[in-house]
Amino acid sequence: MTIAKPAQNASDREIVITRLVDAPLERVWRAWTDPAEIVRWWGPHGFTTDTNHREFKAGGLWKHTMIGPDGTPYSNTTKYEEIVEKERIVYTNGGGKEDGPGVHFRSTVTFKHRGGKTEITMRAVFDTAAMREHAVKQYGAIEGGNQTLSRLAALVQGEFVISRLVDAPRQRVWKAWTDPAELGRWFGPKGFETFHAQLDFRPGGSYHYGIKGNGIEMWGKWVFSEIEVPAKLGFVQSFSNKEGGPGVHPLAPTWPKQTLSTILFQDFGPKTLVTVYWAPLDATEAERKTFLDGMAGMNEGWSGTFERFDAYLGENS
Numbered sequence: 001m002t003i004a005k006p007a008q009n010a011s012d013r014e015i016v017i018t019r020l021v022d023a024p025l026e027r028v029w030r031a032w033t034d035p036a037e038i039v040r041w042w043g044p045h046g047f048t049t050d051t052n053h054r055e056f057k058a059g060g061l062w063k064h065t066m067i068g069p070d071g072t073p074y075s076n077t078t079k080y081e082e083i084v085e086k087e088r089i090v091y092t093n094g095g096g097k098e099d100g101p102g103v104h105f106r107s108t109v110t111f112k113h114r115g116g117k118t119e120i121t122m123r124a125v126f127d128t129a130a131m132r133e134h135a136v137k138q139y140g141a142i143e144g145g146n147q148t149l150s151r152l153a154a155l156v157q158g159e160f161v162i163s164r165l166v167d168a169p170r171q172r173v174w175k176a177w178t179d180p181a182e183l184g185r186w187f188g189p190k191g192f193e194t195f196h197a198q199l200d201f202r203p204g205g206s207y208h209y210g211i212k213g214n215g216i217e218m219w220g221k222w223v224f225s226e227i228e229v230p231a232k233l234g235f236v237q238s239f240s241n242k243e244g245g246p247g248v249h250p251l252a253p254t255w256p257k258q259t260l261s262t263i264l265f266q267d268f269g270p271k272t273l274v275t276v277y278w279a280p281l282d283a284t285e286a287e288r289k290t291f292l293d294g295m296a297g298m299n300e301g302w303s304g305t306f307e308r309f310d311a312y313l314g315e316n317s
Contacts, residue, residue: 012129012132013125013126013127013128013129013131013132014123014124014125014126014132015122015123015124015126015132015135015136015141015142015145016121016122016123016124017121017122017142017145017146017149018119018120018121018122019119019120019146019149019150019153020114020117020118020119020120021117021118021119021120021149021152021153021156021157022117022153022157023117023118023153023156023157024116024117024118025086025111025112025113025118026086027118027156028111028118028120028152028156029085029086029111031152031155031156032089032109033056035051035054035056037155039051039064040155041148041151041152041154041155042064042066042148042151043066043144043148043151044140044143044144044147044148045069045147045151045163045264045266045273045275046068046069046163046164046165046268046273046275047066047067047068047069048066048067049064049065049066049067050064050065050067051063051064052064052065055080056080056083057080057083058080058081058082058083059079059080059081060079060080061077061078061079061080062076062077062078062079062080062091063076063077063078064076064078066095069163069165069268069273070165070268070269070271072097073097073098074095074096074097075095075096075098076093076094076095077093077094077095078091078092078093079091079092079093081106086111087110087111088108088109088110088111089107089108089109090106090107090108090109091106091107092104092105092106092107093105093107096139101134103126103131103134103135103139104126104127104131105124105125105126105127105131105132105135106124106125107122107123107124107125108122108123109121109122109123110123120149120152122145122149124141124145150277154277154279157279158279158280158288158291158292159277159278159279160276160277160278160279160291160295160298160299161275161276161277161278162275162276162298162299162302162303163273163274163275163276164273164274164275164306164309165268165271165272165273165274166271166272166273166274166306166309166310166313167271167310167313167314168271168272168313168317169270169271169272170230170265170266170267170272171230172272172313172317173230173265173272173274173313174229174230174265176309176312176313176316177233177263177265178199178201178233180197180198180199180201182312182316183197183199183207184196184197184199184209185312186305186308186309186311186312187209187305187308187309188209188211188213188305188308189211189213189300189301189304189305190303190304190305190307190308191213191214191304192211192212192213192214193211193212193213194209194210194211195210195211195212196208196209196210196219196242197209197210201224201227202224202227203224203225203226203227204223204224205223205224206221206222206223206224206244207221207222207224207235208220208221208240208244209221210242216250216251217250218239218250219239219240219241219242219247220237220238220239220240220247221237221238221239221240221244222235222236222237222261223235223236225260226262230265231264231265231266232262232263232264232265233261233262233263234260234261234262234263235260235261236258236259236260236261236281237258237259237260237261238257238258238259239255252290252294254286254287254289254290255287255290255291255294256280256281256283256287256288256290256291257282257283257287258280258281258282258283259278259279259280259281259291260277260278260279260280260281261276261277261278262276262277262278263275263276263277264276264277274306276302278298
């Protein structure tokens with residue numbers, strides 16, 4: 001005769017993450033259910049997701065591979081147990097590194113209207129407390145969950161996000177972003193050069209710069225709102241003139257007059273993962289549309305900037 005053991009307390013096996021997203025529930029639900037959208041935000045910073053097969057229905061499977069910033073693949077199989085439209089998604093998920101122990105959990109995701117916004121709660125219950133601990137320590141599951149919902153929020157709120165794995169330790173990367181002798185030597189799109197750089201690095205301080213390239217001259221200004229050494233920079237960005245006063249985009253007059261940039265610096269082994277969030281600030285509908293329509297150009301511009309940054313660090317390590 002077998003005697004059943006008491007179930008473990010769920011609290012030592014679970015992770016619960018809640019986020020209020022500034023978008024209607026219908027928009028958030030689409031981001032979860034549309035196969036073309038979920039791969040745009042699924043996973044922590046710097047991850048991409050390739051779908052092999054997806055059936056979004058009770059009993060359906062989502063077979064996908066999450067690819068880390070360093071190229072490491074993580075195979076996953078999700079089985080949907082219950083789907084209540086615009087209310088709840090319940091699924092099990094198993095996966096991990098190909099050469100390491102995997103993890104398995106059951107997740108319940110709930111969605112609630114909150115005055116034009118949407119509250120999302122993700123509750124993952126692992127098979128054992130040891131498995132939860134492994135997921136937290138080995139995979140950074142808590143921070144990864146928060147980052148995943150941040151990427152979701154950015155998508156549905158019309159924000160731009162890009163990550164880059166930089167081959168240098170975080171302190172070195174931070175110095176290159178914050179030292180007045182360094183920032184002007186690499187920052188800006190590929191093909192541009194900085195001819196003016198004045199940095200007052202403190203909360204409330206500013207970075208006033210001029211760049212030129214491809215027959216264009218542009219002035220810009222950052223006003224620092226948040227500095228968390230060596231993990232985070234926040235600043236309000238705007239086009240400027242050479243005196244530091246307000247300006248407009250030389251090629252797009254309906255570009256937002258101000259944008260909010262958040263730069264995150266994360267240890268990734270001996271390297272640094274840099275993630276940029278960029279959002280319109282107090283923008284009109286026309287300005288928001290211009291920002292959304294310019295996503296491809298932003299990706300090209302930031303990719304070129306990171307190429308310059310990689311080259312600069314390679315020459316000045």
